[in-house]
Amino acid sequence: MSEIQSSVPSEKKKRVIVGFVCERSIPIIEMLDAHKALTDDPETKIIILPCSGMVKPTQMELALANGADATFVCGCAMNDCHYRTGNIMIRERLEGQRNPKLRKSTDKRKVGMFFFTMKDKRPFLDALAQFKASTENL
Amino acid sequence: MYKKFLSLTKNLTVSLEKGLNFLTTQENNPLYFHGALPLYTFWFLIFSGIMLWMYYIPTLDRAWTSVNYITSLPVLLKDASGQLLLKNGNPVVSAISPATGIPYGAVVRGIHRWGAAAMMITTLLHMLRVYFTDRHRAWRWLPWVSGVLLLMFMLFVGITGYLLVWDARAYSLVVSTQRWLEAVPLVGQGLSTFFIGGDAIRDFTLTRFFFFHIGGAVFIFWLIWMHFIRLHEPVVTPSRAVNFLTLGFILVAAGVYPAVNVTNDLIAQYPVLAGDKGFIASDAPAQIGHLVDVIRYDAWYLFPYYLIEKLGVNWAWIILGGATILLLVAPFYPKDRRDNIAEVIDAKCTGCTFCSLDCPFEAITMQERAPGSKFKLIAVVFAPRCSECGICVGACPFQAIELPNTHSKTIEADVLALLKTGVQ
Structure with missing residues (x-):
């Protein structure tokens, strides 16, 4: 009996993903529950910012260092930042082309970035699911 | 309307x-x-x-x-x-x-x-x-x-x-x-x-x-x-x-x-x-x-x-x-309330110029500090040009520039709080 029990996979471990989302990209306000998690994906917790360019790489590292399984930033569609260059800035910072950058020791596979318009709720959720799947076994 | x-x-x-x-x-x-x-x-x-x-x-x-x-x-x-x-x-x-x-x-x-x-x-x-x-x-x-x-x-x-x-x-x-x-x-x-x-x-x-x-x-x-x-x-x-x-x-x-x-x-x-x-x-x-x-x-x-x-x-x-x-x-017209304009924390600013270089609207200039100061330059925000986007905050490695209503410390505290509560 105990052998049978051990062969049954235990309930999937719950993960925590921390996302930094620009308030002008995806319609993030309507996508959150009372615990600041996505209603479509309670494992994903969201910090809302005026612009994706405001995200500091150290804040993403802070999330990873304190138990987040992965972290991501979501800004406006590329070439269409409401503040002109915020999404370009954060992309270059996370890609190591602009200061301040991520530390070399940071596992960059756990750091994602998405750029979507306010009409892209579904494409965002699809991209997020793909990102989560890619970080599952890290 | x-x-x-x-x-x-x-x-x-x-x-x-x-x-x-x-x-x-x-x-x-x-x-x-x-x-x-x-x-x-x-x-x-x-x-x-x-x-x-x-x-x-x-x-x-x-x-x-x-x-x-x-x-x-x-x-x-x-x-x-x-x-x-x-x-x-x-x-x-x-x-x-x-x-x-x-x-x-x-x-x-x-x-x-x-x-x-x-x-x-x-x-x-x-x-x-x-x-x-x-x-x-x-x-x-x-x-x-x-x-x-x-x-x-x-x-x-x-x-x-x-x-x-x-x-x-x-x-x-x-x-x-x-x-x-x-x-x-x-x-x-x-x-x-x-x-x-x-x-x-x-x-x-x-x-x-x-x-x-x-x-x-x-x-x-x-x-x-x-x-x-x-x-x-x-x-x-x-x-x-x-x-x-x-x-x-x-x-x-x-x-x-x-x-x-x-x-x-x-x-x-x-x-x-x-x-x-x-x-x-x-x-x-x-x-x-x-x-x-x-x-x-x-x-x-x-x-x-x-x-x-x-x-x-x-x-x-x-x-x-x-x-x-x-x-x-x-x-x-119409005029928006502007209460989140970037502020420089003088004591922390090293004059690195990152915020000034990244500001999308040329709202930050670098000015010389008084003689004898530890650092040569200091960032100065020209309020009418500030869009309150916070890109300068993201650019600053020294926490020397902040949006008063969206402070980095608050964001970091929010991150820790979210992680503490875990998945509901």
């Missing part, structure tokens, strides 16, 4: 662009290069204009002839003996005869003509897009106001271009312009005299129009500088794919519909051209005192004359003046 309107227009714009993203991807969506496209098309006008300038003669008796000389070759095909072909291979005009025109001159004038249309279309797209997405207000007032002035000068330069060819339409437009200017109280007569360079149309008139056209184009460059001065690293060129798309549009338009003068005289000489009357770029030469019965209006540049003809000079002034004033005041 007005803000709801802007929100609705933004929704519609983003929906439209999302559809286009599906076809072009975000990186090559032409609507994301709406600001760079007018400048890109302006270069076509500059270079084609310089080429036309080489042959243009700004005098009453030579202007039309010189333009006709440039563009009177109706077809560009040559047969084996070097003869140009029109339809069915019939030789029409010799390519090497100086009496008949400049090879490809019609295409160069076509580039000038279609480039001008493209510049106005892309400029209006840019303006509508900026307005509909609510990117014209508050700290963006200077780019908007200089943009309105750019639009006005584009119209001015475009209209003077139509006068330079000095055909029958040009003369009618000059008469309409004089009527329009003379309707201005007190200074109207003076404006009219200034416009034609004297009390009657003479050779000086065309010299003046030529100055207006070239001088106006130079002034456009100055206005473009004003347009960009508050923007950090403005996007001045579209993506390569959008570049080629625009280049293709202008070249194909100029090749398929070159600016050819298929005049009645030419048709009489070469009847085979009768079917190409639609290619007329200019009317017959202007004759002082002879107005055309029906003006051929260009939708993009000559609409003010349509208003003058249909509504009269006073209504034209009211409509055009009113529209200009509304456009000029648009960025100042």
Whole structure:
């Protein structure tokens, strides 16, 4: 009996993903529950910012260092930042082309970035699911 | 109410662009290069204009002839003996005869003509897009106001271009312009005299129009500088794919519909051209005192004359003046509450310049600290230019610049709190 029990996979471990989302990209306000998690994906917790360019790489590292399984930033569609260059800035910072950058020791596979318009709720959720799947076994 | 309107227009714009993203991807969506496209098309006008300038003669008796000389070759095909072909291979005009025109001159004038249309279309797209997405207000007032002035000068330069060819339409437009200017109280007569360079149309008139056209184009460059001065690293060129798309549009338009003068005289000489009357770029030469019965209006540049003809000079002034004033005041209404302007924490600022380099609206300057300070420079925020975006906060590795209502410490505390509560 105990052998049978051990062969049954235990309930999937719950993960925590921390996302930094620009308030002008995806319609993030309507996508959150009372615990600041996505209603479509309670494992994903969201910090809302005026612009994706405001995200500091150290804040993403802070999330990873304190138990987040992965972290991501979501800004406006590329070439269409409401503040002109915020999404370009954060992309270059996370890609190591602009200061301040991520530390070399940071596992960059756990750091994602998405750029979507306010009409892209579904494409965002699809991209997020793909990102989560890619970080599952890290 | 007005803000709801802007929100609705933004929704519609983003929906439209999302559809286009599906076809072009975000990186090559032409609507994301709406600001760079007018400048890109302006270069076509500059270079084609310089080429036309080489042959243009700004005098009453030579202007039309010189333009006709440039563009009177109706077809560009040559047969084996070097003869140009029109339809069915019939030789029409010799390519090497100086009496008949400049090879490809019609295409160069076509580039000038279609480039001008493209510049106005892309400029209006840019303006509508900026307005509909609510990117014209508050700290963006200077780019908007200089943009309105750019639009006005584009119209001015475009209209003077139509006068330079000095055909029958040009003369009618000059008469309409004089009527329009003379309707201005007190200074109207003076404006009219200034416009034609004297009390009657003479050779000086065309010299003046030529100055207006070239001088106006130079002034456009100055206005473009004003347009960009508050923007950090403005996007001045579209993506390569959008570049080629625009280049293709202008070249194909100029090749398929070159600016050819298929005049009645030419048709009489070469009847085979009768079917190409639609290619007329200019009317017959202007004759002082002879107005055309029906003006051929260009939708993009000559609409003010349509208003003058249909509504009269006073209504034209009211409509055009009113529209200009509304456009000029648009960025100042409605006013948003601005309570999250970036603040520099003096003690932490090392003068590294990252925030100043990354600020998208040139709101941060680096100033020298007092002698004896630990660091040489300090960042200073110019509040009226600050958009409260926080990009400077993201750029600062020393937590030396913050948005007071969205402090980094608060964000970090929120991150830790979210992680502490875990998945509910």
